[in-house]
Amino acid sequence: xxxxxxxxxxxxxxxxxxxxxxxxxxxxxxxxxxxxxxxxxxxxxxxxxxxxxxxxxxxxxxxxxxxxxxxxxxxxxxxxxxxxxxxxxxxxxxxxxxxxxxxxxxxxxxxxxxxxxxxxxxxxxxxxxxxxxxxxxxxxxxxxxxxxxxxxxxxxxxxxxxxxxxxxxxxxxxxxxxxxxxxxxxxxxxxxxxxxxxxxxxxxxxxxxxxxxxxxxxxxxxxxxxxxxxxxxxxxxxxxxxxxxxxxxxxxxxxxxxxxxxxxxxxxxxxxxxxxxxxxxxxxxxxxxxxxxxxxxxxxxxxxxxxxxxxxxxxxxxxxxxxxxxxxxxxxxxxxxxxxxxxxxxxxxxxxxxxxxxxxxxxxxxxxxxxxxxxxxxxxxxxxxxxxxxxxxxxxxxxxxxxxxxxxxxxxxxxxxxxxxxxxxxx
Amino acid sequence: xxxxxxxxxxxxxxxxxxxxxxxxxxxxxxxxxxxxxxxxxxxxxxxxxxxxxxxxxxxxxxxxxxxxxxxxxxxxxxxxxxxxxxxxxxxxxxxxxxxxxxxxxxxxxxxxxxxxxxxxxxxxxxxxxxxxxxxxxxxxxxxxxxxxxxxxxxxxxxxxxxxxxxxxxxxxxxxxxxxxxxxxxxxxxxxxxxxxxxxxxxxxxxxxxxxxxxxxxxxxxxxxxxxxxxxxxxxxxxxxxxxxxxxxxxxxxxxxxxxxxxxxxxxxxxxxxxxxxxxxxxxxxxxxxxxxxxxxxxxxxxxxxxxxxxxxxxxxxxxxxxxxxxxxxxxxxxxxxxxxxxxxxxxxxxxxxxxxxxxxxxxxxxxxxxxxxxxxxxxxxxxxxxxxxxxxxxxxxxxxxxxxxxxxxxxxxxxxxxxxxxxxxxx
Numbered sequence: 001x002x003x004x005x006x007x008x009x010x011x012x013x014x015x016x017x018x019x020x021x022x023x024x025x026x027x028x029x030x031x032x033x034x035x036x037x038x039x040x041x042x043x044x045x046x047x048x049x050x051x052x053x054x055x056x057x058x059x060x061x062x063x064x065x066x067x068x069x070x071x072x073x074x075x076x077x078x079x080x081x082x083x084x085x086x087x088x089x090x091x092x093x094x095x096x097x098x099x100x101x102x103x104x105x106x107x108x109x110x111x112x113x114x115x116x117x118x119x120x121x122x123x124x125x126x127x128x129x130x131x132x133x134x135x136x137x138x139x140x141x142x143x144x145x146x147x148x149x150x151x152x153x154x155x156x157x158x159x160x161x162x163x164x165x166x167x168x169x170x171x172x173x174x175x176x177x178x179x180x181x182x183x184x185x186x187x188x189x190x191x192x193x194x195x196x197x198x199x200x201x202x203x204x205x206x207x208x209x210x211x212x213x214x215x216x217x218x219x220x221x222x223x224x225x226x227x228x229x230x231x232x233x234x235x236x237x238x239x240x241x242x243x244x245x246x247x248x249x250x251x252x253x254x255x256x257x258x259x260x261x262x263x264x265x266x267x268x269x270x271x272x273x274x275x276x277x278x279x280x281x282x283x284x285x286x287x288x289x290x291x292x293x294x295x296x297x298x299x300x301x302x303x304x305x306x307x308x309x310x311x312x313x314x315x316x317x318x319x320x321x322x323x324x325x326x327x328x329x330x331x332x333x334x335x336x337x338x339x340x341x342x343x344x345x346x347x348x349x350x351x352x353x354x355x356x357x358x359x360x361x362x363x364x365x366x367x368x369x370x371x372x373x374x375x376x377x378x379x380x381x382x383x384x385x386x387x388x389x390x391x392x393x394x395x396x397x398x399x400x401x402x403x404x405x406x407x408x409x410x411x412x413x414x415x416x417x418x419x420x421x422x423x424x425x426x427x
Numbered sequence: 428x429x430x431x432x433x434x435x436x437x438x439x440x441x442x443x444x445x446x447x448x449x450x451x452x453x454x455x456x457x458x459x460x461x462x463x464x465x466x467x468x469x470x471x472x473x474x475x476x477x478x479x480x481x482x483x484x485x486x487x488x489x490x491x492x493x494x495x496x497x498x499x500x501x502x503x504x505x506x507x508x509x510x511x512x513x514x515x516x517x518x519x520x521x522x523x524x525x526x527x528x529x530x531x532x533x534x535x536x537x538x539x540x541x542x543x544x545x546x547x548x549x550x551x552x553x554x555x556x557x558x559x560x561x562x563x564x565x566x567x568x569x570x571x572x573x574x575x576x577x578x579x580x581x582x583x584x585x586x587x588x589x590x591x592x593x594x595x596x597x598x599x600x601x602x603x604x605x606x607x608x609x610x611x612x613x614x615x616x617x618x619x620x621x622x623x624x625x626x627x628x629x630x631x632x633x634x635x636x637x638x639x640x641x642x643x644x645x646x647x648x649x650x651x652x653x654x655x656x657x658x659x660x661x662x663x664x665x666x667x668x669x670x671x672x673x674x675x676x677x678x679x680x681x682x683x684x685x686x687x688x689x690x691x692x693x694x695x696x697x698x699x700x701x702x703x704x705x706x707x708x709x710x711x712x713x714x715x716x717x718x719x720x721x722x723x724x725x726x727x728x729x730x731x732x733x734x735x736x737x738x739x740x741x742x743x744x745x746x747x748x749x750x751x752x753x754x755x756x757x758x759x760x761x762x763x764x765x766x767x768x769x770x771x772x773x774x775x776x777x778x779x780x781x782x783x784x785x786x787x788x789x790x791x792x793x794x795x796x797x798x799x800x801x802x803x804x805x806x807x808x809x810x811x812x813x814x815x816x817x818x819x820x821x822x823x824x825x826x827x828x829x830x831x832x833x834x835x836x837x838x839x840x841x842x843x844x845x846x847x848x849x850x851x852x853x854x
Contacts, residue, residue: 105786289840351823357830
């Protein structure tokens with residue numbers, strides 16, 4: 001771990017730099033597969049499923065039998081845990097519903113804003129060793145609350161042509177309307193263009209490897225929206241002597257086990273705490289099954305000592321962490337002052353993993369500094385805002401003159417004329 | 428105008444197809460200018476200002492003297508009109524403010540969602556013959572309500588090195604913090620990377636020509652967010668015999684004068700209304716200063732007769748118009764049933780130009796079918812949602828077990844451990 005003391009503000013951006021990746025090579029591959037899926041549909045999907053997943057499937061859709069089987073494979077203990085998490089996610093995202101907002105801006109001019117669901121959405125859930133069924137909850141629960149009509153889930157099949165039962169269990173629990181055994185670039189391309197088996201969707205959500213990330217970016221060039229740009233996961237903790245070093249170390253390690261490129265940063269006004277956390281990390285690291293991954297991420301991590309909380313806050317806002325844990329005597333100061341963060345965890349009993357699974361907040365969050373300009377996934381991610389206006393005779397008489405003058409000043413005579421005709425009809 | 432009767436649903440997408448453009452050539456130019464601005468800053472901005480705007484400037488920032496001069500050049504009539512529009516936009520967007528949402532999802536687990544302003548935003552306002560000062564109002568007013576700290580406006584200088592006074596007047600009225608005489612690709616690149624004169628921003632808003640559109644797309648690859656993808660403006664009207672043909676024609680023409688690629692569509696269950704509107708269009712067209720532009724757009728426009736309102740609604744939802752005018756006996760049916768539209772205008776006295784200028788709704792709206800997956804600009808466009816959670820001893824005891832089970836099932840032992848340590852400390 002790299003220890004840094006009192007870094008000068010002009011060095012912050014260098015110290016806090018995120019790992020960057022070259023995507024140029026990947027882009028060529030992704031574009032080619034997109035072109036092929038657009039042209040050949042399922043034939044191309046079959047080809048790349050065979051190449052990347054090593055399996056040939058007759059049918060991509062998960063059958064009701066397969067779902068029944070999955071349900072029977074999940075332990076009662078895990079079912080109960082998933083139900084608890086689902087309920088909390090449901091409660092928190094339901095509370096985000098907004099009513100129609102109506103304003104009579106001028107007498108006779110009634111304007112309102114309403115949110116309506118995005119009709120067709122696609123969820124991508126990676127396969128591999130860690131089956132991210134928690135992400136199914138985080139995406140499908142708010143989609144269902146929003147009222148999205150079609151909720152399509154794509155996830156790669158394993159060598160036996162199966163999707164992990166926990167993923168299927170979560171999907172059927174949360175109202176996913178179609179589950180497809182398709183992964184990687186071909187899944188994103190399929191949901192972008194539609195194929196015989198894969199429905200075209202309007203917005204794609206979910207995590208993935210570099211190929212999936214680049215494919216989602218490319219999808220936006222074909223009219224599909226995506227949840228947000230992706231990058232490696234990251235955690236920043238601000239802690240002082242009120243923090244428990246073992247807890248802080250365990251949180252840093254929980255982030256570090258995600259991948260060797262995970263970003264882990266501790267900022268503190270206490271050198272004592274920094275040393276204690278460092279020791280704890282070494283102790284706990286040895287016990288972890290994913291030690292190799294965590295160790296590499298920890299090597300690149302930073303322990304930053306700063307002189308006071310204001311400097312700490314400024315530095316944190318410059319970084320804009322995806323996850324931000326506050327274990328400080330001055331937690332209100334940080335809560336009020338934090339401008340750029342995805343999700344904030346406050347106090348010694350609020351580990352990041354609570355938000356990853358079960359507190360109720362969403363774990364699909366902006367990485368890579370995107371907390372400066374993007375929201376994490378929330379109910380609104382599945383809705384779009386529309387505006388309405390209804391103007392009566394009195395209303396157009398009240399604002400008509402202003403429209404005529406402004407349209408004229410912008411050189412748009414037909415815009416003016418649309419008002420003039422109406423005003424004249426009322427004379 | 429192309430008249431179409433009772434088109435079959437499988438022909439809708441062909442009939443409603445939007446004009447597409449090749450952007451490959453432009454992309455090369457845009458990428459080159461981005462690279463140069465990133466590397467050379469103001470030097471590159473100066474070079475391209477000289478090439479594209481035909482002028483060399485010592486200083487890009489508009490001075491307080493220039494603003495004073497602009498204020499003195501605006502007529503009282505136009506000032507009053509702008510004030511009326513600004514007040515309505517302010518009222519409607521202020522009403523969109525949301526409070527902190529707090530939920531105790533489980534006893535001891537407190538979660539909340541809060542919106543905080545995007546700190547630095549950039550507004551792009553095109554130059555040219557029609558000075559779009561109304562767009563300044565539409566972007567700067569909600570940015571100010573949201574509390575964005577830096578609001579930078581870029582607009583190209585004319586041959587004399589000036590920006591249109593109405594744009595400057597609107598900018599100073601709505602809290603823009605810096606106005607720069609920089610246009611086109613170099614402005615977007617400047618706001619993406621930052622130069623000596625142009626501040627780096629987190630999100631860029633505003634319309635522009637094809638070069639600006641492609642530049643905004645490219646900006647997203649460098650971590651900058653944008654308001655939405657852009658396309659030619661479009662209007663769809665549904666009208667029956669309760670509509671006034673002259674009003675309908677005037678609305679279609681107001682859209683048509685925007686550009687030769689504007690999309691103008693009338694859908695009706697009345698052949699009589701369609702014929703009457705067609706006649707009115709010919710009458711009104713001859714009177715327009717921008718007749719040449721409007722005529723070309725009208726040539727490509729479509730008058731579609733359908734047998735009933737349900738078919739009309741389905742067709743309209745498939746299209747997803749930017750602007751949607753309803754002049755129908757069954758306006759409630761359309762209001763409730765419309766799923767994909769940017770802004771909706773209801774009744775004979777609600778011309779589209781009301782929303783373009785002064786009703787209070789925003790005129791920055793999704794085109795090109797993006798109404799299916801994007802919101803128009805609204806207060807939330809200038810904010811990002813952040814979540815917070817604070818869990819106490821009781822709370823972690825209530826949800827800790829579920830987190831442990833789920834983390835274990837996902838193969839993430841360190842995630843589990845962060846909870847186990849805390850639970851053990853409470854035993």
